[in-house]
Amino acid sequence: MLKKRLIGVVTVRQGWAVQSFGYRRYLPLGKPEVVVENLDRWGADEILISCIDRSETGQGPDFKLLERIAALGLSTPVIYAGGVRNGADAVQAVNLGADRIQVDAMLWDLPAELELLSRELGNQALIAHLPVSIRDGALYWRNYRNGEECLLDHAALSRMYLEWVSEVMLTDWVHEGTPGAFDEAIPKLFPLEEKPLLLFGGLSASAQLQRVLSLNNVVAAGVGNFLHYKEHAIQQIKRNLVGVPMRAAHYASEER
Amino acid sequence: MSPVTSNQQPGESVACKRCLYKTDHPLGLILDEEGICSGCRIHEEKDRLDWQARWKKLESLVAPYRVASGKTYDCIVPVTGANDSYYIVHLVKERLGLNPLLVTYNKYFNTPLGIRNLANLRIQFNCDILIQNVNPSSVKAITRTTLREFGSIYWPCLAGQTVFPVQTAVRYKIPLIIWGAHQGVEQVGMYSHEHEVEMTRRYRKDHDLMGREADDLLSIFDTLSEDDIWQYRYPDDATLDAVGVRGIYLGNYVRWDPKAQHEAMVEKHQYKGARFARTFDTYDHVDCYNFMDLHDHLKMLKHGYSKVTDHACREIRHGRLTSAQAKSLVQQHEHQPLQHVDKFCEWLGVEQRSLEFILNQHRNPNIWKPMGPGQWERTVLPSEECCNVATVKQEIGFTAHANLDNGEQDRYIIIGKGYPT
Amino acid sequence: MTRRTIGIVDYGVGNHASVLRAFQSLGYRCRVSRDPSVLAECDVLVLPGVGAYPTAMSALTACELVGFLQERARGGQPIIGLCLGMQLLADVSHEHGVTAGLGLIPGEVVPLTTVPWHIGWNTIEVVNGDDLLAPSDQQSVYFNHSYVFRAPEEYQVCVSRLDRSFTVGVRRGKVVGLQFHPEKSQSVGRVMLRNLVEGLTRA
Numbered sequence: 001m002l003k004k005r006l007i008g009v010v011t012v013r014q015g016w017a018v019q020s021f022g023y024r025r026y027l028p029l030g031k032p033e034v035v036v037e038n039l040d041r042w043g044a045d046e047i048l049i050s051c052i053d054r055s056e057t058g059q060g061p062d063f064k065l066l067e068r069i070a071a072l073g074l075s076t077p078v079i080y081a082g083g084v085r086n087g088a089d090a091v092q093a094v095n096l097g098a099d100r101i102q103v104d105a106m107l108w109d110l111p112a113e114l115e116l117l118s119r120e121l122g123n124q125a126l127i128a129h130l131p132v133s134i135r136d137g138a139l140y141w142r143n144y145r146n147g148e149e150c151l152l153d154h155a156a157l158s159r160m161y162l163e164w165v166s167e168v169m170l171t172d173w174v175h176e177g178t179p180g181a182f183d184e185a186i187p188k189l190f191p192l193e194e195k196p197l198l199l200f201g202g203l204s205a206s207a208q209l210q211r212v213l214s215l216n217n218v219v220a221a222g223v224g225n226f227l228h229y230k231e232h233a234i235q236q237i238k239r240n241l242v243g244v245p246m247r248a249a250h251y252a253s254e255e256r
Numbered sequence: 257m258s259p260v261t262s263n264q265q266p267g268e269s270v271a272c273k274r275c276l277y278k279t280d281h282p283l284g285l286i287l288d289e290e291g292i293c294s295g296c297r298i299h300e301e302k303d304r305l306d307w308q309a310r311w312k313k314l315e316s317l318v319a320p321y322r323v324a325s326g327k328t329y330d331c332i333v334p335v336t337g338a339n340d341s342y343y344i345v346h347l348v349k350e351r352l353g354l355n356p357l358l359v360t361y362n363k364y365f366n367t368p369l370g371i372r373n374l375a376n377l378r379i380q381f382n383c384d385i386l387i388q389n390v391n392p393s394s395v396k397a398i399t400r401t402t403l404r405e406f407g408s409i410y411w412p413c414l415a416g417q418t419v420f421p422v423q424t425a426v427r428y429k430i431p432l433i434i435w436g437a438h439q440g441v442e443q444v445g446m447y448s449h450e451h452e453v454e455m456t457r458r459y460r461k462d463h464d465l466m467g468r469e470a471d472d473l474l475s476i477f478d479t480l481s482e483d484d485i486w487q488y489r490y491p492d493d494a495t496l497d498a499v500g501v502r503g504i505y506l507g508n509y510v511r512w513d514p515k516a517q518h519e520a521m522v523e524k525h526q527y528k529g530a531r532f533a534r535t536f537d538t539y540d541h542v543d544c545y546n547f548m549d550l551h552d553h554l555k556m557l558k559h560g561y562s563k564v565t566d567h568a569c570r571e572i573r574h575g576r577l578t579s580a581q582a583k584s585l586v587q588q589h590e591h592q593p594l595q596h597v598d599k600f601c602e603w604l605g606v607e608q609r610s611l612e613f614i615l616n617q618h619r620n621p622n623i624w625k626p627m628g629p630g631q632w633e634r635t636v637l638p639s640e641e642c643c644n645v646a647t648v649k650q651e652i653g654f655t656a657h658a659n660l661d662n663g664e665q666d667r668y669i670i671i672g673k674g675y676p677t
Numbered sequence: 678m679t680r681r682t683i684g685i686v687d688y689g690v691g692n693h694a695s696v697l698r699a700f701q702s703l704g705y706r707c708r709v710s711r712d713p714s715v716l717a718e719c720d721v722l723v724l725p726g727v728g729a730y731p732t733a734m735s736a737l738t739a740c741e742l743v744g745f746l747q748e749r750a751r752g753g754q755p756i757i758g759l760c761l762g763m764q765l766l767a768d769v770s771h772e773h774g775v776t777a778g779l780g781l782i783p784g785e786v787v788p789l790t791t792v793p794w795h796i797g798w799n800t801i802e803v804v805n806g807d808d809l810l811a812p813s814d815q816q817s818v819y820f821n822h823s824y825v826f827r828a829p830e831e832y833q834v835c836v837s838r839l840d841r842s843f844t845v846g847v848r849r850g851k852v853v854g855l856q857f858h859p860e861k862s863q864s865v866g867r868v869m870l871r872n873l874v875e876g877l878t879r880a
Contacts, residue, residue, distance in 0.1 A: 028284025073698020
């Protein structure tokens, strides 16, 4: 049976892997390649590499970083996000080793481009990323580049051409980095009930992960900062997720 | 060929408005909207957190690891003849009341003073100690390779110091390892104290080992064989999990202040410090002929700053130095000539001129501009500061008690001889 | 005993680092190439693939590898197709119009019916008693596709299921196709690749 997924999220800013708090504060971690390689060994179900400053600075995807990461020869699927402007960017990212592509800024700037990406890569390879918060009982979608917010209703969603993406990632950007603070109302308020959801932002505790992963429309949860505080963080989370259909924790042993 | 440390363009490095660090710090450094760095911000927690409450957390954390029977050790404590080892053992044994097994990795560059401090440590605290010695042929082969390939003479020391305690935890089935401060937290604020970060293989590879584990040395450089490097391999995940190995940092639960801590240990347990040419701190690193000498010079060549800057930033943050005073001290110390290169050359079996050649190959071109044969100039020179250095030093009060040679022969102590009780 | 050589067909589509590393970590010697003389010397050929079917077939044609692969298959050289590479083994695909495939295993590539895509880790069931894949029965592997290879029953070796089951592994003689990504399925995937290589190269 199809399992739920635990995604290791790696936030990259100016080429450095960082901890990110509320889309505002950052603490340095180190080289993204070392972080990614570590998540691969720990057995994350997918690894999301999220380059948060590419669209803001108009630089396009960090192809050099992708090349270095692909050169590691990972055995875990990689989702790349950050600076994908168009179909050519997306195809190049895949040719450099990404398995799936996530877009955020494109949904504001040029959502119609998604159809082109879908033709080249297939819907299964595309994820739409929406940073969201709740105000007056409704979801608001944030443009992380300028802080502009928009009510996330059917009208707004219809302008995003979401028929060309397979999954939607909702990030509780306000609570990002705050342990256990993810607002569980978020997946319940998302208007498109049929769209599979990935959740991120303040998910740290197993009990909470268990609750959100038990929701029918939630297929994956992403964890970022909290994977860096202890050894075997992915395995510890998996071990404590009782009753959720998920691949078991794996502790690598020497292949020699 | 230096490792890719970031995508930052040359010339973009920006300094913190409070301490002396810049954003090209090798561990990573981030400035906030006010231009204050992540290291300074996390340091502010030292004056904001409830350390009594945090101490209680530590007590609860270690409680399950106490062995009731007393037939084995409660924990492993990695030590050296310097670097807060006395204070760490004091906390573990005298305040937490745990029964530790001390472990130390023999780095070859040992000063007589360091060996004396280590021997005294064992006696003062009445602890058992395990010493790991890796054979000299392997260590020299690795050192030759790491020096040539990425300008490091310290890889075997760092690899040994960080893996030997973990291997010991596995072999003796003692899961808890207790370290002092987390370098990433203390220098660049990599984590909040409240994150209670623990020891990870990821941090070791990225920062202690400059991106290269033992098997990477083997696969990338063809001058080494498996025989040379196997002793530095990290135990695999399955093994660590089976034993339940866990490394904690006292600095997350105790308001860490190395100067104050060392002074307390000087008084209470006769720790001895020494003066260095290249820094004003007299307590750190007295156990090594190279850390404040050739290794420090390499740091300057590769990163454009040296250990005295680390000491200065620490003292600025603790409010014991102003920025101006700190800059004066740095300027006075950072280019002092090396004193122990001859010992290193003799040990490794290289000519000083060959060494010079290799060193120059590792100068960071973003920081050093060639001016002529054998001449380099720093492209970003520190601003001129004008504090009376002697006055500053007197005020800050780092004391020394011996020379590195401790009145004995001035040479590496390869295997420590016994000290009288 | 000589080490087996794996020839990874490089036709300008996708990234080979993970496939390469997977086989290298198993101790095999690997060649990434589009040169027929190099590929012909290898013990096993691996045909990876990602992206759109017509684009991939055009690339293979441009590299003049279509005839070559068909001839090698006829001659009994083992070939493993991965993900899109598995679909390329079929007669035809209906993705973006009709495109001819390599025709090494009968069948057509058609859209998944009741669900639009298959993403994530899912268990596989080995059918028809295939001995090479049997040890991997009930294991979880990573999927990322929206089209499936509809093959006659006698060539099906692996199925997976969402609301209903569908083919995710095909085999005809020494030509094998896997819909999932063993090279992205961590230790489970590596074990499977080793069993395949060893099994296909046994005399």
